[in-house]
Amino acid sequence: MSLNVAQIREQFPILQRQVNGKPLVYLDNAATTQKPQAVIDALTDYYTQCNANVHRGAHYLSDEATRRYEAARKTVADYIHANRQEEVIWTSGTTEGINLVANGVAQRLKPGEEVLVTEMEHHANLVTWQQACKRSGATLKVVPINEDGSLNTEQFHALLSENTAFVSMPHISNALGTINPIKELTAAAKAKDALVMIDGAQGVAHGAIDVQDIGCDFYAFSGHKLFGPTGIGVLWGCYEVLKDWPIWLVGGEMIATVSYQDATWGELPNRLEAGTPNIAGAIGLAAAINWLQQFNKADILAHETALLARATQLAEQTDGLTIVGHADNKIGVLSFILEGAHPADIGFLLDKQGIAIRTGDHCAQPLMKRLKVPGTARASFTIYNTLDEVDKLFEGINKARLMLA
Template sequence: MSLSVADIRKQFPILSREVNGRPLVYLDNAATTQKPQAVINALVDYYTQCNSNVHRGAHYLSDEATRRYEAARQTVAKYINANRNEEVIWTSGTTEGINLVANGVAQRLKTGDEVMVTEMEHHADLVTWQQACKRSGATLKVVPIYDNGELNVDAFHELLSDNTAFVAMPHVSNALGTVNPIKELTAAAKSKGALVLIDGAQGVAHGAIDVQDIGCDFYAFSGHKVFGPTGIGVLWGRFDVLNDWPVWLVGGEMIATVSYQDATWGELPNRLEAGTPNIAGVIGLAAALDWIQQYDAEEIRAHEQALLARATELAKQTEGLRIIGDAPNKIGVLSFVLEGAHPADIGFLLDKQGIAIRTGDHCAQPLMKRLNVPGTARASFTIYNTLDEVDQLFAGINKARMMLA
């Protein structure tokens, strides 16, 4: 089938609204994607047809909610090519997934161990490992990037050592759109005996993920980056790693036995999923993955690359505009600065024209300092964006440029 963006757009109710009297041009997809009607319907159907807690009730609604909830786990497992459904752990998002892993790693690290991250980390990855190293006495090592935003792979290999205990890196940079060679880097880290976590918050939005092919130990992502609800995420981990992983939260659902003196933990995935889960979010995420899989992944990628190519072409034609992050392998993101203009002012003036972008440091302050910018304006693209919207973005930028001159 050929991708019909016009038909896809009709499935997103919010795209038909106006902002400040102008048709909405939504280019903030790296922050959160909009939701198709199929996802909205799944949420409404859960709340109107089988709203109940899972696993605990001896009644029909609870049984039905549990079936949908666990079927969603199977949907995610299949989508990322997990070996077992139990390897899929529900979280509130990528941040919680990374923290769950870091909490366990911090208990196992010791002085002399090394943890590797990159210069392009989101704060959720950088600060989490920074704090884990502080608690454990391990050393944090940072892999540098080149000026164009590409990871310095040679430096990565040089920093690896027999003391490397853990490696964490983004699949795709949220601030720059750089796609990292995670399969190659994972293999190198595993050769040193290190565990590897991939921050997949941006990677999952641009095509199906195969965790077996990547070879990592953990992969974390958020539902709202891939057309699902906010407040739901996934931590995938290899079963043999997760099966004795230190518990993150304690409470209901994750207990096997409990007395006033002690407690024992249940089996996966329950032992890492304390408390009442985001049942509606889980069901909505499965609906989002079902929705996206009706389209050809290569056609989606080609469309998104065409959007980025057009935006890059227009950016290079725009006086005073400088692209931040021009790695040869990137996707979905155009970060830029405009001479004489603060990114926040650009965002404000574009918003007045109905164009939604993101401005600031994108939760990557050290990266911004490395690139010697206070922040950037960031347009990010997905399946429902059009070439006409890219043209509208640059018409808006040129108007803002003249107003700020």
């Protein structure tokens, strides 16, 4: 590994603190990542140097805020290889991005048409389409997973039909860490003239994203899973699809003309961005991307792979522990159950040792029912985690196992 993880950790103030009298071991990165000082500084600098509303003010601070805000949009567009920066729509996060698209799809779907999702969906990418189908009379179809937690791609192809109007699927499962072959599946869906959306909440932090190469119509993600602030997200949409997309919210900024009787809408991206935006969040997200790009993505992947390999090895050596999700192609997520222990109890006892993981159904209740488990304990790794922290995790698990026996 060529990453200097010790130096990276020094850039994250929160990693220096203690929890319950123990050094913090933060392994809940699939829920949210911690923030480097560069991001914290960018937020502070905005609020102390140029806090003003964008696009509207006839004064210096507003002009400067607007420049930083739109520069952030270009940073995101370049990072995901968008054709043009107008394709980047600011949202509050992945959930709003999916809802924005689903709201438009629901207005266009017809009875007899079908929407495809998968068994591994986060609720944000399931309930949205469930409700869109209910409003429109379309049919929701669900692609099953295999026993190892990978997507059953044969069934995906079998379920595609001339009636498939829309496909929405996760780049990476938040509950299992499974990486889906989204480029291949997108191509198959496009061959049926279906629109395709990728839930990139987990995918965006684990490798390069090239929306042109994927070939999808929409890709949504949240800033807080990419070392950026909470409350900011991105919906990327192909310009030709997005330019006429049904409006989502109405109000200021997105208007072209308005009278007491009617209104017309502005051009992208304004027409889909009503109201005062999260200016600081956008600037903070750009700072996170700029910070991350100093590292080689292959080095990051190698590091995360090594962490997962160590965790998997130790898990297989732990009596009574069962890994949930064995897909060959996965990121640094280890979901597991411990015989005789509820996931919540495991999380509680690990927290007492300063170890932060996630427990529960991970906003994927249907997936947990499919797996026949009440939920899992989930450790998720990123660039600033260490092999020593993986060892501490399993020391903690073994202590918890003895206490719960």
